[in-house]
Amino acid sequence: MKQLVIDFQKCDAGRNCNHECEMECAIKVFKVDDPAQAALQIKAYEDGGGKAILCDQCGDCVVVCPSEALKRNKLGVVMIDKQLCVGCYMCIGFCEKDAFMRNPDWIVPHKCTSCGICVKVCPHGALSIVDVSEPAVRII
Amino acid sequence: MSQLVFDPSKVMDIDYTQRTEYLDGLEAIKAAHKVLKEITYTPSLPDKGYTNRTLYVNVGTHEITEKPVTQQMKDVFIGGRGFGLYHLWNAVKSTTRWNDPENEIIISPGPVAGMTQYAGTGKSLVVSLSPQTDIPIDSNVGGFYGPLLKFSGFDALELQGKSDKDIILFIDGVKGIIRIEEAPTDPVDSHVLAEVLTHMYAENEKDLPNISVVSTGAAAEHSLIGMLNFSFYDRRRKCVRFKQAGRGGIGTVFRDKRIRALVVRGPKVAGDLNHPADPETIAKTGIKFHKEMRENDGTQCMMRRNGTAHIVEIMDAYDLLPVHNFQYGSHPDVHKIDSSYWQQRCTQHTVDGCWYGCSMACAKGADGLVLKTGPYKGDMVTVDGPEYENAAGLGSNCGVFDPDYLLELNFYCDTYGICTITYGTLTAFVMECYQRGILNKERTGGLEMTWGNAEADLEMMHQMARGEGFGKIAGLGVKKMKEHFIKQGWGDPQLINDIGMENKGLEYSQYMSKESLAQQGGYALTNKGPQHDEAWLIFMDMVNKQLPTFEDKAEALYYFPLFRTWFGLNGFCKLPWNDVVPADNSSQPEAHKVPEHVQNYVDLFSATTGVKIDKEELILQSAKVYNFQRVFNIRMGKGLRLHDAAPYRSLGPVTKEEYESRAERYDQQIITEMGLDPAGKTTEEKMALHRQWRTDRFSKLMDSVYTRRGWTLDGVPTLARLEELGLDAFPEVVDVVKQHL
Structure with a gap:
């Protein structure tokens, strides 16, 4: 399956960039001029380290979705069907990585779909899309 | 008792998409x-x-x-x-x-x-x-x-x-x-x-x-x-x-x-069809709760794995599980029908909420059951549950510890359209009557209603569905069966009344209340009859020990019936209130009320309706309806103190074998609670002492609870209470009450 990964050897958690990845995602994917609505979030720690909140396509949200709005596509990426979503946010609450996002203006939540738009704009080349095997379905 | 750990490798490999279909006749049915x-x-x-x-x-x-x-x-x-x-x-x-x-x-x-x-x-x-x-x-x-x-x-x-x-x-x-x-x-x-x-x-x-x-x-x-x-x-x-x-x-x-x-x-469901006043508060409160389920359920109640059946073994361990018509509180075979079995037997690979967004997901299902009896014999079906009440009522209370038979009983109750709780309690009553010779094979038309005889139990249910035989009599419920058996002269009227577990005509649900004064009141001092949804205090009283004094119990019988009424005014389920709790709940004041969740409900109501309430207003909302319902009961000829009377089986040991099975406990109570010495007394004498003490205590509880609720000692809401609640705006409500003051 296609998975977005970040290399923190290269990413400096936004200290020397303009969070291009978040901006590009927000503008191109979600059509909003607000990086806080991007499907990946880069956080800097005081100790100099950092953290990326992003979806690894683990599929836990597919298991808990009551309306079958979440399914893997041919690339193994978990996609949301807005027509089926009932806005319950169990996907958000059960995501251990906090990678399912919610824009207060939208009823349907959103997440990273490994589209790679962010990869192209990272000035440090820290982001990439990799092909990994799908994890086994968990009972949650 | 150790916390059960879920082992996914033990879940039975049953194809949950397979079952008998019934759509062949659809077009003809539609055409008719x-x-x-x-x-x-x-x-x-x-x-x-x-x-x-x-x-x-x-x-x-x-x-x-x-x-x-x-x-x-x-x-x-x-x-x-x-x-x-x-x-x-x-x-x-x-x-x-x-x-x-x-x-x-x-x-x-x-x-x-x-x-x-x-x-x-x-x-x-x-x-x-x-x-x-x-x-x-x-x-x-x-x-x-x-x-x-x-x-x-x-x-x-x-x-x-x-x-x-x-x-x-x-x-x-x-x-x-x-x-x-x-x-x-x-x-x-x-x-x-x-x-x-x-x-x-x-x-x-x-x-x-x-x-x-x-x-x-x-x-x-x-x-x-x-x-x-x-x-x-x-x-x-x-x-x-x-x-x-x-x-x-x-x-x-x-x-x-x-x-x-x-x-x-209906229209396709979406997240905003209620058009709430404040969707943001609802979203944040909901997500907070979902996270709590994810983080805490596995170490608390495991509702997502077991549903309500998770308490079978807890009730058994605390001697609170009804066994043989509420005679006893535990049984050595309970392990066959406790949650260690159900979490293997119920399908775990799916979503089991009965409405969207229910992260508690307790509506478990047991798939792939092939029926052994009745009109659908041989069919493969999905059974809903078993919930705790079904495992206890159809299972231990009737001595049925075969899980497949328990599932079949559950299935037929559901498809025949009868209440599993009621059926469990009335069958337990029938079986005890059979045990004690009040019933026999001749009187049941050939049904051998011995403890654990699931085939006879199922046949009685099939008779009920066909409107035949003894099943038709059983379908009248415990109250009318008691009257019938007494009228026929089949047994000692006092014994029949003592062991017939009904109040106001409704059968008791599946908790042993003998040692829990709070639950005795939680059953009998109810509006509709002894159903635990009004005041499920047994866990609080006997397991968590959160109601140690008489005053605590009486206060709980004021607060919780009102609090829980509120779920029913709004379309809420009670289970997410306290079947998972915040990790720091036990350190909160009034932990038994689960204060953070109470605040969630206050917020959800306010955010939906736009009417700002607080936790006191929440109770006031309930009190209006609760007291209205009490007056409604009085209007219909019930709702007074005499209708809140409890069968003695719910208060204490009716029979010698019940007493002697827990003699150490009962003897000790004679010393500590009555200040008497049990030595040298016969079991019958000690049982009489208990009966006096227990019925007196229950009567005192009624006095305290009625007073706290703003009712007379006959159980009638006072005019002052009606005025306080604004129910005096309904003259016909006031008229009903005036006739009883």
Whole structure:
């Protein structure tokens, strides 16, 4: 399956960039001029380290979705069907990585779909899309 | 007792998509339907939780009318059970009985119902005059009917009158059509009927989840204990499943009106159909709760794995599990039907909420059961549950410890349309009567009703469905069986009354209350009868030890019935309130109230309706409806102190073997509680001491609780209490009370 990964050897958690990845995602994917609505979030720690909140396509949200709005596509990426979503946010609450996002203006939540738009704009080349095997379905 | 750890490798490998299908006759059944009345209307979605209209249907005259929801209805009765009681009060007279045409069945979901962001928000409240108690019964049920009814445009559905032929009421909330159809050849039992109707009224496969069916089954026609199945379409199993409005015989009223089914086709559900005042607060509160479920459920109740059956072993360990008609509180074979078994037997690879957004997901299902008896022998079915009440009632209370038989009993109760709790308690009573010679093979028409005889148990249920033999007598319920057995001279009247576990005509649900004074009151000092949904205090009292003093118990019997009433006014389920709690709950003041969750409910109500409340106002909302219901009972000839009397089996040991099985405990109580010396006394003498002490204590509890509730010592709400609650605005309510002051 296609998975977005970040290399923190290269990413400096936004200290020397303009969070291009978040901006590009927000503008191109979600059509909003607000990086806080991007499907990946880069956080800097005081100790100099950092953290990326992003979806690894683990599929836990597919298991808990009551309306079958979440399914893997041919690339193994978990996609949301807005027509089926009932806005319950169990996907958000059960995501251990906090990678399912919610824009207060939208009823349907959103997440990273490994589209790679962010990869192209990272000035440090820290982001990439990799092909990994799908994890086994968990009972949650 | 150690915490059970879930082991996914032990879950049985059962294909949850496989079961017997019943759609072959669908076209012929549909062709036989005949439209008796059809109207069109304008569908509408709620505004701040209310659609502001209700639907009245008279199944006898075919009158179909809309009624406005007034501000007074919202202010005083809120919705759900409150709306049900309000409509029922206006529909009946003090002389009305369950099978009179003016009796109604009211279904109302409540203003919060249909919310998808918080767990347990899809409930319907069903109210009617009960054939078992002759007073209002209310039942809180999941499934999709209530929310889809509201999203079709109605805050409540009132059903009145009696049809002379079997009918279906169809509400199409998308096209704006309401239709009464004659249904002459429809299947009778719920698991077949609801599957057929769901497919009949869905426009295509994608439409299946937008259909919900209310139905009952064959046994509801021949007994007084009929219940209603509320369906929901299980997308993963690709089948119709049910939650039950079980208690008090509403299914019997349903069939007496010759209603075969109610069908609603609602719009596609989305997260904002309630049009709440403050969606952001709802979203944040819901997500917070979902996270709590994810983080805490696995180390707390494991509701997502076991459903409510998780407490079978806890009740057994604390000597609180009903065994052999509430004689004993534990049994060595309980491990065969406790949650260590059910979490292997129930399907774990799917989503088991009975409404969208229920992260608690307790509506477990056991798939792949091949039936051994009855009209569906050989069929492969999915069984809902077993919930705790079913495992205890159909299982330990009757001595049935074979899980497959327990599932089959559960299945047939559901499809025949009878309450599992009621059936469990009445069968336990029958079995004890058999044990004690009050019944024998001749009197039961050949049924050997010995403890654990599941085949005889099932045959009694099949008889109930056919309206034959001893099953028909059993279907009258414990109260009427007691009267019948005494009239026949089959046993000592006092013994029969002591062991018949009913109060107000309703059978006890499945907790041993002998050692829990709080639960004794929680059962008997109720409005509708001994159902734990009003005051499930046994866990608080006996396991968590949070009600140590007499005063604590009396106060709990003020607060919790009101707090829990509120769930039913709004369309909430009770389980997410305290079956998982915040990690720091035990360090909070009044931990037994789960203060953070109470605040969640305050926030969810305020955010839905735009009416700002606090936790005190929440209790006040309930108190209005609770006291109104008490006065309603009085109006119908019950609701006084004498009707709150408890069978002695619920208070203490009735028989010598019960006493002697726990002699150490009872002897010790003679010393510590009565200040006497048990030495040298016979068991009979000690039992008499206990009876005196226990009945006195219960009577004192009644005094304290009535006083705290603002009632006279005869159990009548005082005029001052009515004024305090604003119920003096209803002169007819005041008139009822004045006759008893």
